[in-house]
Amino acid sequence: MSLAQVHSRAQLGIQAPSVRVEVHTAGGLPATQIVGLPEAAVREARDRVRVAILSAAFDYPSRRITVNLAPAELPKEGGRYDLAIALGILAATGQLPAGGLADCEFLGELSLSGRLRPVTGVLPALLAAREAGRRAVVPTCNAAEASLLEDVDVHVADHLGAVCGWLRGETSLPRPAEVAGARPVRSPDIPDLVDVRGQPLARRALELAAAGGHHLLFSGPPGSGKTMLAERLPGILPPLQPHERIEVVALRSVAGLAPAEVMTACRPFRHPHHSASAVAMVGGGSHPQPGEISLADHGVLFLDELPEFSRHVLESLREPLESGHIVIARAAQRVSFPARFQLVAAMNPCPCGHAGDGSSRCHCTPAQIRHYRAKLSGPLLDRLDLVVQVPAVDLAALLGPAAARGESSSQVRARVVAARELAMQRAGCINAGLAGTALDRCCVLAVADRGWLTRAMQQLGLSARSYHRILRLARTIADLEPCETLQRSHLAEAIGYRWR
Ligand SMILES: Nc1ncnc2c1ncn2[C@@H]1O[C@H](COP(=O)(O)OP(=O)(O)O)[C@@H](O)[C@H]1O
Ligand SMILES: [Mg+2]
Ligand SMILES: [Zn+2]
Structure with a gap:
């Protein structure tokens, strides 16, 4: 056979459109050409694939080889098509039976030794493969991600040779869940509310924010525990629902986060620095990547020192705060990322942080204070349902034996879960929605x-x-x-x- 076709998937936002890898071989001067608007990374695939095929003890045909990645208009990046290209070349030159290729999709970058390296966006690709009614083979390194989906016919492989053996019916390939460590039981260290002494008003606000999904702002002098409180919000939220978890993991995978970070089971807590750019915050880039607001999807976006963020960045939050997603338009494409985050912000009352704390330490002029707060526009402040003053805690009260321990996160979470259930039964959404x-x-x-x-x-x-x-x-x-x-x-x- 001199023509072969292999199914693979591109990555476009959180979507995974189908890509057909067509390989044609003909007589003539030996050369390999890849067409279909591939970028530099895909052209490099030509060299990787050739060496990987040789490393896996196959012949690299000395024929004229044309690889077409269709559809042509889809932007393509990275080495995710390597495996599909290699299989196409082997099938087109009769080194592999073409039979097994039709109902299966392949994703994976090849190393020169023929080993399969991980790719991003495996979860969206597998969801799309399921939709198309096809099986899939992905790199073993992506097994954890793949194991989240129970009703997809997916195998993992760590070498080109193993995939070929499987296609020939000689060997089997494991399922993602069979791979050791595919389901890392990561017990994240979410700090507990029991550590917070006093601050009843702030604790109450945190509980309300968790129960209704309301946006929250803590204002108070440095050291009053604003950051400490905000970090404890994820611990009183209910665990992610399975469908929410799939979306969270898919976004992290697409963003190329480290595997250990991708496989989170708890609600996201994102804490971008105030120097973050608008692209880092809402997403963007020539190949649109999710930003902090999408990585905080179904979780918490914590903006510490709120007035220090650029006005432009703060304004860019307004639309996603309202709609729950962000659309990134580029010349060639338009992608949308989910961004259902809960905003928690913290700020000092004035540039020095001590205005109104009764200590007479603050020498900020009224003009300085006005300027400081002017960064926060009315429309942004309107979206913050809970604005709470967090007073400085008295050191004696903090350390003394009388400092009663407050409730633990699990106690508060029980009430939060009950309140959320009431809201869900009544309207099918939490109250903020x-x-x-x-x-x-x-x-x-x-x-x-x-x-x-x-x-x-x-x-x-x-x-x-x-x-x-x-x-x-x-x-x-x-x-x-x-x-x-x-x-x-x-x-x-x-x-x-x-x-x-
Ligand atoms: N209410 C509190 N209970 C226990 N420790 C507190 C409290 N408030 C502040 N602290 C201590 O002070 C430290 C600084 O608090 P932090 O949250 O960073 O303050 P802020 O963000 O308001 O500047 C915390 O790490 C914690 O050790
Ligand atoms: Mg702080
Ligand atoms: Zn001041």
Whole structure:
């Protein structure tokens, strides 16, 4: 046979479009050509594939070989097609039966020795293979990721020779779950709330944020425990649902994170530095990569020292905060990444951090303080449902024997899970996601309370945009009690958390 076709998959955002690797051999001067708009990395594949084929004790044909990666318009990068190209060449030259190739997809970069090296985005590729009704072979190094999907017919291999033996029916290839260490039991060190002394208001806000998915801002002097508190939010959130975990792992895989980091079982906690660029934050690049907001999908995005972030970066968060995803448009392509993150931010009240702490240490001028806070636009602040002052803790209270230990994360998480279940039963989403008629249905106010809320908002100078946000937060406050009807006390507490 002088023509062979092998199935593989590209990576486009979190999608994995099908790529057909067609190999044609003909007489003439020996040469190998790869067409189909491949980039430099794919052209390098030619040399890797040739040496790998020789290393696996096959012949590299001295014929004219044309490799076409179709469709041509799809951008292609990296060595992910190496295995498919090698198999195509071997099938086109009669060194492999072409029969097994039709119903299977292959992903993997080849080393010069013929070993299979890991590729990114295996999970999206396997989901797409399942959709197409085909089996798949991926590198053993990607076994952990592949083992997350139970209903996909996938094998792993660590060498070109092993794949060929399997295609010839001579040997078998293991399943991902059979590979040692495929399911790393990583017990991540999420810090526990039990370490936090005092700070009842901040603890309450953290619990509300977890129960309803509300965005949260801690403001207070340095050392008051803002970072410490924020880091404890993932520990009181319920574990990832299986479908959420697949999305989280797929995003990490596409982003090329280290395998140990890809296979997380707990909710993400991303903590980008305030010098982060807009691309690092929301994603981008010529081959669009997910940014911090997508790596925080189904988890927490923690922005410490909020006013230190560039205004441009902060503004770029507004749209994904609203929509739960980010669209990155490039000349050739448009990709969308999920970004359902929960924002937790921390800031000092002034540039030196000591304004209003009663210590008279602060010498910031009113103009300096205004300038510092002006970075935070009204629309961004409106999206923060819980704004909480975290006072400095008294050292004696912190260290003294009287310093009562607070509840542990697991105790708080039990209440959070119960409140979330109420919300899910009522509306099918957590309270922060309530909108439209569901919001009206779930947040019914007595006539007198509606009037009271409107007046209170006017007196406090709150924007009309906050109205629904106050209702959602009040819903969460009621759910934690639990109380089915929304009452004035719930509204009053919710309104107290608005930025002023
Ligand atoms: N409420 C608290 N309970 C126990 N330790 C605290 C508390 N607040 C602060 N600390 C201690 O102070 C350290 C600094 O806190 P940190 O969270 O970094 O403060 P901030 O982010 O507000 O500047 C923490 O690592 C912790 O050891
Ligand atoms: Mg801090
Ligand atoms: Zn100051």
